[in-house]
Amino acid sequence: MPNKTFFWFFLPTGLAMILFIGLPIISTGIQSFYAQHDQVVKEVKKCDPFGCTVSIVVDQEKTSKIREEKPLGKFNGFGTYVDRNHLAIEEIGKFWNETNSFGEFVDQVTNLPFYKALIFTLTYCLFVTPNVLLLGFIIALSLNAVTRRIRGPLIFGTILPMIVTPLVGSLVLFWMIDAEGIIGANLQMLMDDPYLSLKSSKTLTWITIIIYGIWHHSPFAFVVFYAALQTVPQEPVEAAIIDGASRWQRVRHIVLPHIYPVVTFVALISLMDNFRVFEPIIGFSAEGSAQSLSWLIYDNLVNEEVILFGSAAATSMMTIVGIAILLAPVLIRTWKEFRTAR
Amino acid sequence: MEYGLDKRSNALKIFNTTFIIVWLLVACFPFIWTFWGSFKVRADFFSRADWWYAITAFNTLIETGGKFTTDAYSQAWTEGEFWKASRNTVIVTFFVVTISLFLGTLGAYALSRSTRNYAFWILIAALIFRAMPHITLVSGYLFPFFQLQIWGILPTTIVVLVAINQPFTLWLLYSFFKTVPKELDESALIDGCSYFQAFRHIIMPVMWPGVITAGLFSLMLAYNDFTVTALLLNQENHTMVPKIQSYLGTNQHEGNLMWAVSAVVSATAPLFMLVMFFQRQVISGLTAGAVKG
Numbered sequence: 022m023p024n025k026t027f028f029w030f031f032l033p034t035g036l037a038m039i040l041f042i043g044l045p046i047i048s049t050g051i052q053s054f055y056a057q058h059d060q061v062v063k064e065v066k067k068c069d070p071f072g073c074t075v076s077i078v079v080d081q082e083k084t085s086k087i088r089e090e091k092p093l094g095k096f097n098g099f100g101t102y103v104d105r106n107h108l109a110i111e112e113i114g115k116f117w118n119e120t121n122s123f124g125e126f127v128d129q130v131t132n133l134p135f136y137k138a139l140i141f142t143l144t145y146c147l148f149v150t151p152n153v154l155l156l157g158f159i160i161a162l163s164l165n166a167v168t169r170r171i172r173g174p175l176i177f178g179t180i181l182p183m184i185v186t187p188l189v190g191s192l193v194l195f196w197m198i199d200a201e202g203i204i205g206a207n208l209q210m211l212m213d214d215p216y217l218s219l220k221s222s223k224t225l226t227w228i229t230i231i232i233y234g235i236w237h238h239s240p241f242a243f244v245v246f247y248a249a250l251q252t253v254p255q256e257p258v259e260a261a262i263i264d265g266a267s268r269w270q271r272v273r274h275i276v277l278p279h280i281y282p283v284v285t286f287v288a289l290i291s292l293m294d295n296f297r298v299f300e301p302i303i304g305f306s307a308e309g310s311a312q313s314l315s316w317l318i319y320d321n322l323v324n325e326e327v328i329l330f331g332s333a334a335a336t337s338m339m340t341i342v343g344i345a346i347l348l349a350p351v352l353i354r355t356w357k358e359f360r361t362a363r
Numbered sequence: 364m365e366y367g368l369d370k371r372s373n374a375l376k377i378f379n380t381t382f383i384i385v386w387l388l389v390a391c392f393p394f395i396w397t398f399w400g401s402f403k404v405r406a407d408f409f410s411r412a413d414w415w416y417a418i419t420a421f422n423t424l425i426e427t428g429g430k431f432t433t434d435a436y437s438q439a440w441t442e443g444e445f446w447k448a449s450r451n452t453v454i455v456t457f458f459v460v461t462i463s464l465f466l467g468t469l470g471a472y473a474l475s476r477s478t479r480n481y482a483f484w485i486l487i488a489a490l491i492f493r494a495m496p497h498i499t500l501v502s503g504y505l506f507p508f509f510q511l512q513i514w515g516i517l518p519t520t521i522v523v524l525v526a527i528n529q530p531f532t533l534w535l536l537y538s539f540f541k542t543v544p545k546e547l548d549e550s551a552l553i554d555g556c557s558y559f560q561a562f563r564h565i566i567m568p569v570m571w572p573g574v575i576t577a578g579l580f581s582l583m584l585a586y587n588d589f590t591v592t593a594l595l596l597n598q599e600n601h602t603m604v605p606k607i608q609s610y611l612g613t614n615q616h617e618g619n620l621m622w623a624v625s626a627v628v629s630a631t632a633p634l635f636m637l638v639m640f641f642q643r644q645v646i647s648g649l650t651a652g653a654v655k656g
Contacts, residue, residue, distance in 0.1 A: 022476045026558045030473030031485070034466040034529050041526030042492045045503030052506055092510060160386055163379045177642055178387045181394060184638050184645075186587035186604055189627050192611075193393045196400070196624070199409070203396065206414040236389065244649045268375070297496035300589055303608065315498045322502060322594055330506050337499035344494050352487070359483060 046341065053334035056097040057327055060084045094331060101335040108339075109133045135336070138312045142343075144227065145313065146295045149234035153291050154284065156235060157242025162272070164243075165250050176247075183240035190237050191230075191304025198229060223310040230311055233301050238294065242287045249280040292347055296340075314340045394631065401628045402431040405621045436629065439610070439622035445629065447599075448606035451517065452586060452630075455602055458521045459585035460578050463528045467577060468570065470529070471536030472562055476545070486537065489530035497527060497590040504595065515597035523595060524585050531584075532577050535648055539573030540566075576648035579641055586634060603630045 022030075061083040066075050103110040109130075116129040130136055164175055182190060197204045200218040209217045253276055261271050277284075299315035302308060308316070314336060321333035399417070400408035406422035416422060420430040427434065439445045474482050504523065508514040543566065551561040586603075593605035601609065607630065610623035638645055 022473060022478075022558065024479070027473045027477050027479075027482075030469045030558070030562075034470030034533065035485075037466060037522070037526040038489070038492060038529050041504075041523055042495065042500060042530075045500045046495070047503075048507055049499060049503035052503070093506070159382070163382050163386075166379055167383065173642070175383065175387065176646070177639060178391045180638070180642075180645070181635070182390050184583065184634060185394075185631055186589060188589045188604055188608060189631060192607070192623070192627060193397045196409070197393055197396060201409040201414075203414045203417065206410075240390070241649065244646050248646065248649075293494045297498070299496075299498060306611075315496050318498045318502050319590075319594075322498075322505060328505065330502070333502040337502045340496055340499050344496070348491065348494055352491075355487065 049334045049337045049341075051334075052093070052330050053101060053338050054096060054098055054331075055094040056101055056331040057094045057329065058084070058087050058091070059095075061087060097331060101331045102339075105133065106332060107135050107335050109135065134312070134317065135339075138314050138317050141227070141311050142296060142298060142313045142315075145231060145234060145298050146292060148231045149238060149295050150288060150291050152235045153238040153242050154288060156239040157287070158246050160239065160243045161246035161250055164247060176244075179243055180240040182236050183238070183244075187237060187300035188304050191233050191301040194229075194233055194236070195305045226305065226307045226310045230298075230301050230305060230307060233305070234295060234298065237301075238291050242291065245283055245287050246280060249283040250276070253279050289348075289351055293344070296344060296347060314343070394635075397624060398628050401435060401621070401625045402433065404432060404434070408624065409620065435621035435625035439625045440629075443606075443610065443619075443622045443626070445603070445606060445622075445626050448601055448603045448626075449629070451596075451600055452602040454517060455521055455524065455592070456582055456585040459524045459528065460581045462521070462525045463532050463581045464574055464578055466525065467529060467532035467536050467581075468574060469562075471533050472540050472566060474533065474537050475540035475543075476548070476558075486534070489533050493530040493534070497588075500527065501590060501594050508595070514595065515600060517596070517600055520592060520595050520600075523591055524588060527591065528581050528584050532581060535577045535580065536573055539570070539576070543569060572644075575641070576644040579637070579644055580648055582637070583634070 061080040062077050063080045063083075064075050065078050066073055068074075102108055105112055112133060113130055116126050120126040120129060131140055160179060164172060164179070167175060185193070196202050199205050200209065205218065209215055257275050258271060261275055266274070297315050298313045299319060302311055302313060302316045305311075308320075312320075318333045318336050318340070321329040321336070402423075403417060403420055404423045404426050406426070407416045407420055410416040410422075423432055424430060426432075474485060500523075505514070508519060513519045547569070548558075548561040548565050551565045552558070556564070588602075589604045589608070592602045593608065596602065596605065598609075603626070607623055607626045610619050610626060
């Protein structure tokens with residue numbers, strides 16, 4: 022296709038992506054270097070029969086004027102990146118000097134908002150992604166062994182958790198797990214602890230969200246693996262059976278190598294999706310004990326008094342860096358393949 | 364897969380059946396339970412005393428005189444203004460699907476027929492864009508949208524969702540157009556058609572299977588979106604998913620939690636029906652590009 026024709030065909034979609042994905046990333050980058058204005062204060066002298074007092078109050082007029090003039094805020098450079106709510110360089114240095122043991126130091130650092138969220142996000146990715154691959158693969162294998170006639174409805178049932186939006190999915194589970202719901206109430210009875218609630222402990226909340234993540238993402242892995250299983254060639258499988266290979270050996274040495282490229286694809290997609298975990302935290306109302314990077318950004322953007330654009334943007338930029346690190350191996354591999362293909 | 368040689372032991376068969384039944388229960392029961400509970404009053408579905416009430420409908424019987432009640436639905440749809448939210452969802456979904464398919468087919472067709480290097484790089488860029496968490500993009504939108512005073516209205520959200528949706532649509536339709544033989548449109552070009560005419564008369568009649576799949580995914584994205592709609596729309600224009608969340612926030616109202624339950628059922632039901640009808644397309648879409656490795 023000539024360049025000119027390509028240009029006209031691609032222009033609309035290219036424009037949409039540049040304007041609403043490319044530019045926003047740049048806009049986020051710029052915003053991250055600015056911080057909201059401080060309030061302008063003035064001294065007010067107040068005199069009454071007992072004497073005069075000087076008090077400091079916010080000068081509303083001047084504050085709103087300066088906000089209107091420079092809506093982006095004041096230039097802050099990398100200030101937002103290193104402040105207490107983000108990388109907290111200063112605080113970490115202080116903790117390093119003040120704490121006695123390494124454990125205590127780690128404890129202090131992981132209590133800082135950004136590191137807390139980072140650790141939750143990584144833990145979530147680390148536990149959900151492998152389990153999704155495993156569960157999806159097992160479901161695909163077992164469904165593949167079922168009579169063809171009833172597979173349709175079974176597949177429909179299997180993919181339900183995936184097609185609902187995460188907020189709805191997590192709410193539906195939350196209502197059951199909650200102390201007043203069916204599972205929660207039965208757990209209380211089983212453990213003989215009337216105050217047991219999945220919300221009350223941090224560990225239990227994390228486990229719940231991770232289980233939700235596996236529940237929500239496994240169907241995707243299942244669908245892809247299931248389709249891949251249909252393409253496994255029959256001859257080597259039959260040859261292996263004749264040679265006396267056990268079922269496990271067949272899966273290990275014939276099926277798995279065949280679908281290996283698909284496994285990496287699913288792992289990559291589900292890693293990308295898990296890294297942006299956010300809605301389940303709202304669905305499970307777990308803000309207290311589990312915060313993710315995306316949730317931090319959301320929290321800044323729905324801040325009641327003044328929207329913390331700078332802070333949200335700084336967290337966003339660091340999230341994008343995180344995504345870039347996750348994607349790097351794939352991109353490098355594609356680049357190498359592309360070069361050898363030429 | 365029926366292997367002629369492959370005999371399964373009974374133990375394996377039993378294990379397999381049990382596993383599938385357990386998994387289906389895990390996957391589907393939450394939805395069945397919520398559907399069931401949405402016809403009860405709050406004191407039954409969220410019972411402090413005994414969860415069994417949700418089945419026997421103890422309080423529902425006392426409060427409404429029947430074992431099932433549709434109060435939660437009627438209140439959420441009228442008083443809770445869920446009708447407005449669902450109307451907004453219909454508008455947003457309709458326009459997002461149409462516009463993204465229009466842009467996506469043109470772009471993906473061009474990508475699939477181009478042999479240049481830049482086509483490869485555009486696809487890689489689309490992959491990177493696909494990986495961006497939506498919330499990071501939203502944090503980039505908010506400030507300029509406030510300044511331009513286009514925040515809170517439906518058209519802005521539609522355009523944003525279309526753009527966010529493009530990378531995936533492009534990849535999906537790209538791999539679909541790759542399966543359409545090049546000779547088809549090349550013969551038309553030789554006969555003197557322009558590329559656009561070839562697209563209009565040769566490609567359009569055969570592209571519908573791919574377009575339906577891509578359309579389903581755009582629909583699911585627009586219908587299910589929370590991040591963009593919650594932050595870019597004002598209260599008045601909220602679509603269904605942020606509306607559900609707003610019912611949760613106002614818990615002091617006795618009825619509101621049940622509003623959320625009935626709203627969840629109302630929002631989920633059409634989606635399930637759709638997937639039931641188009642199951643084949645959804646599955647082929649999820650595996651497009653994956654199976655070829």
